Amino acid sequence: MTAGLVPLRRGAVPRPLPGGRWARLAAAALAAGGAVAAPALPPPPSPAALLSVHVRDRSTGEPVPCRITVACPGGSPADLRPAPGARLAVRPGVAYTGDGAASLLLPPGEYAVAATRGFEYGLDRRLIRVAEGRASVELRIGREVDTAGWAACDTHIHTLTYSGHGDCTLDERVLTLAGEGIELPVATEHNLHRDYESAAMAMGVRRWFTPVVGNEVTTPVGHFNVFPVSLGASPPNHTLLDWQRLLPAIRRTPGARCVILNHPADLHSGFRPTDPVRFHPGSGESLDGREWTMDGMELVNSGAQQSDLMRPWRDWFSLLNRGRRIAGIGASDSHDVDAFLVGQGRTYLRCQDSRPDSIPVAQACDSLLAGRALVSCGLLAEMRVDGREAYGELLRPARERVAIRLRVQAPRWIRADRVEVYANGTRIVDLPILHGESAVKLDRTVAVRRPRHDAWLVAVATGPGVTEPHWPLRPPYQPTRSHWEPRVVGSTNPVYLDADGDGRWASPREQAQAVMAAVRLDPDALMAALAQRDDA
CATH class of the missing domain: 2.60.40.10 (Immunoglobulins)
Structure with missing residues (x-):
């Protein structure tokens, strides 16, 4: 991890980062609408050897973006630094490359080197000995999961540059997106509209994905991702406390198509959307009058895993039974290079995907709104x-x-x-x-x-x-x-x-209402009617 940084998990107000002057400068830059630059990496280990890694597609032989891991014999991460001039995202034991090549400085020794490209690709690894001087290794990975006609989308992505916490700069973020095989990344910086287009072009990875401008509207009553949005539009008012005013305000953002409720089982600013005091987990009823009118809800947030894996599904099932057409969503909520992997949680949207650099965003949004989506982690x-x-x-x-x-x-x-x-x-x-x-x-x-x-x-x-x-x-x-x-x-x-x-x-709730209207107060008729129904 970059020196002086600590990955911060999703508080509405980031806690102070260590590093004194740097942390104060970061806060001031964000307050002024600017961006945060990462501190310099510490010097390379001494003595240091140069390891050159080349990763190619198994079928075509072409270089491919990927995640490279380098582990010591006991499994601990290797002490890595990028070689001068290398365009990489490097953390202990990990390097992301946008072109399949990585030049890394590390102490001489024995290592296990592996390459992957997210969930859709295979794994290749080698055991190598790196002596003083230089060494090289070539790895080959290939597609193993058939996702033809489905675009890999991460609807929840952050950078240190714009969100001010975590450890992944904007340039590093676009490398990680290419390296994890995300084809439709949605930039969702906190209460900001930001675009990853220019960074993707500058880092040479634009051909691997289609960036989408979005916003994580971070409020005291829940966090909501909205996309796509017009880059120059004013962000929604994130101080609103009433969902009946907040959600329409989010939808009025120019360009907005999709609104997602994020990490509904997590507590932020003292508020948990699916807390039993405000949400009945059996019926999906809102106990505090809030209307659940969002388009999607995160079932998987790989940066905020649940102790009970199925809890988000049970809450979602109750909303479906109530008649809500809310799509299940998978996302990463990554703020980091390695602490929480971008694209680990993801959503597959049914759309034309033959050109990753030209994913039809409108078609993908149509699919999300219609429920033509698969949740994956x-x-x-x-x-x-x-x-x-x-x-x-x-x-x-x-x-x-x-x-x-x-x-x-x-x-x-x-x-x-x-x-x-x-x-x-x-x-x-x-x-x-x-x-x-x-x-x-x-x-x-x-x-x-x-x-x-x-x-x-x-x-x-x-x-x-x-x-x-x-x-x-x-x-x-x-x-x-x-x-x-x-x-x-x-x-x-x-x-x-x-x-x-x-x-x-007819939803189970609508069916139950029809039963109650038919039997009125006759308990025998009610029991006979319920015998023909399921538990919902």
Whole structure:
């Protein structure tokens, strides 16, 4: 980590950074609307050897952006520095390169060198001995996860340069985005509209992604990402305390299409959106009058993992049962180069993705708003219902049995061990995944009885977490348990079933209201009606 910096997790007001004069200058620069420059790196180790690493695509032989990790024999991170003139993002044991080449200074010795490029690519590694002088190693990685027609989007990204905390400068950020394979990064600096375009051009990585201008509207009553927004527009008023005024104000931002509720289970400024005092976790009812009218909600925030992995899903399920059309979102919330990896949590949006530098942003936003999105933190879970990919759509089952095809993917270095399907929040399919050596961990069709009433379906796959330095999952920064088990996860968004064939979808809440209106105060009639319904 850069000397004098401490990664700060998501407080509305950053705590003071060590470093005295630098911290005061950083605060003054941000207050004046400027940018924060990182302190100088400490001098290289002495004696120092020069290690040249070259990483190429296994299929094409072309250089490829990537994350390089260098570990000592005991697994501790190597003491690395970039060689003079190298355009790299370097931290202990880690270097991101935008062109597949890295020239690194480090003490002579034995090391394990590895290269990855985020969730979609394989892993290559070598054991090497670096003597005084210089050494070189070539690694080859290739795509293993098929994401054709899906753009890899991280809707929640920060820099030290503009947010004033964490440790990743703007130039370093664009290298990490290319190195982790994010094709549609959304800049969400706190209460600022900023663009990563010029930095991507300057660092030579613009061809690998399409930058989007956004804003994390950081308020005392929750944090909300909005995008895309016009770069020169005034940011929304982040002092509003009433969601009924705040959310419309965010939507009035010129260019705004999508509004996401961030880390809903975390506490900031004394406020937790899904706190049981204001949100009923069983019914999705707002107990303090707030209307949940955002377009999406983070289920995965890899920079703010939950002690209970499924808690965000259960809260989301209750909102779906209440009739809210809120898309599930995965994001990283990264402020750092290595402390929390950018793009580890991500959202796949259905759109044209053959040119990473020309992702159609409007089409991607259309997909998010329609629920044509997949949530990923190490796994890609997909579901076809009666032969159709229909995320966000209404399907009318034609037969008594509904065919659900489940497909789970991950690179070979990630395992999956379970996939589940939920109908209105009740688990109806629970399959173990017994083999995982290939990238396709599971591809299986199951048949379930057609529900007697309208329902939504969501698939969730999970597996053992990654702890190795090439892609480590970090523990919760607001833990609720003494023990945390890291897990990778992938989830679909809902497919809606028109089980009664009336051409529309009725939420469980709407169905319950209809039952109560029909039975009035007759307890026997109520019990008979409820016997025909699910737990929702």
